Amino acid sequence: MLHTKSNSDKMSSALQLKLNYVTAYRENRLKVAQDILENKLFFEELVAVSFSPSDKNNHKACWILEFVSYEELNWLQPHLDFFCANLKILKDESAIRPIAKVVQLLIKSHYKKTENSVLLSEENLQDCIETSFDWLINDTKVATKAYSIRTLYVLGNHYVWIHPELQIILNKDYADHSAAYKAVAKEVLKKIK
Structure with a gap:
C-alpha cells in the first residue's frame, strides 16, 4: 500500500524548507514570518520546532516566532502551557534571545488586560519568572x-x-557588565526606587 503524505506532513516539509533558507538578515526573516502570517497552518509546527533543540532549524524557528509574535501574539494562547513549560530546554543563545523577547511581549500583554490580551495561567507566569531570573x-x-x-x-x-x-x-552585577546592560539596569533601578 502506498503511503501518501497528509496535509500536515506537507506543511511540515514546507516549513522546514522555508527554515532551511532563513538567514540572520532581517529582511530574510521578515519574509518567512510573513509567509507564516499568511498561512496560520504553519504556526503550530513553528512553535514545536522552536522548542526542539536537536532540530537544526531550532534557532531559525525562534527568530521567526519572534517576528510573528509582534503581529499575532494571541496565536500563542493555545500553546502557552507548552511554550512556558519548555523555556528551560533552550540552551543556544541564538534561540534564547528571540524567545526572551517573546516572553517580554507575553508578560506585557497579560497585564494590559485589553480585548486581545494574552492570558497566562499562574503556572505559566511562574515558568516565566523562573526562566527570566535564570537568564539574568x-x-x-x-x-x-x-x-x-x-x-x-x-x-x-x-x-x-x-x-x-x-x-x-542588578546592583551586584552592575560593574561587571557592558554599557548596554548598565543602561537597562539603571533605567529599571530608577523605576523600582
Missing part, C-alpha cells in the same frame, strides 16, 4: 539579560518579592 543570572548575552530585566520589572509590579530580588542582582 546565568551567562547569557546582554540582549537576553535586557529582555529578562524588563520582563521581571513588569512582573515585579504584581509579585512583591521580585523587585527586591531584581534590585539586589
Whole structure:
C-alpha cells in the first residue's frame, strides 16, 4: 500500500524548507514570518520546532516566532502551557534571545488586560519568572539579560518579592557588565526606587 503524505506532513516539509533558507538578515526573516502570517497552518509546527533543540532549524524557528509574535501574539494562547513549560530546554543563545523577547511581549500583554490580551495561567507566569531570573543570572548575552530585566520589572509590579530580588542582582552585577546592560539596569533601578 502506498503511503501518501497528509496535509500536515506537507506543511511540515514546507516549513522546514522555508527554515532551511532563513538567514540572520532581517529582511530574510521578515519574509518567512510573513509567509507564516499568511498561512496560520504553519504556526503550530513553528512553535514545536522552536522548542526542539536537536532540530537544526531550532534557532531559525525562534527568530521567526519572534517576528510573528509582534503581529499575532494571541496565536500563542493555545500553546502557552507548552511554550512556558519548555523555556528551560533552550540552551543556544541564538534561540534564547528571540524567545526572551517573546516572553517580554507575553508578560506585557497579560497585564494590559485589553480585548486581545494574552492570558497566562499562574503556572505559566511562574515558568516565566523562573526562566527570566535564570537568564539574568546565568551567562547569557546582554540582549537576553535586557529582555529578562524588563520582563521581571513588569512582573515585579504584581509579585512583591521580585523587585527586591531584581534590585539586589542588578546592583551586584552592575560593574561587571557592558554599557548596554548598565543602561537597562539603571533605567529599571530608577523605576523600582
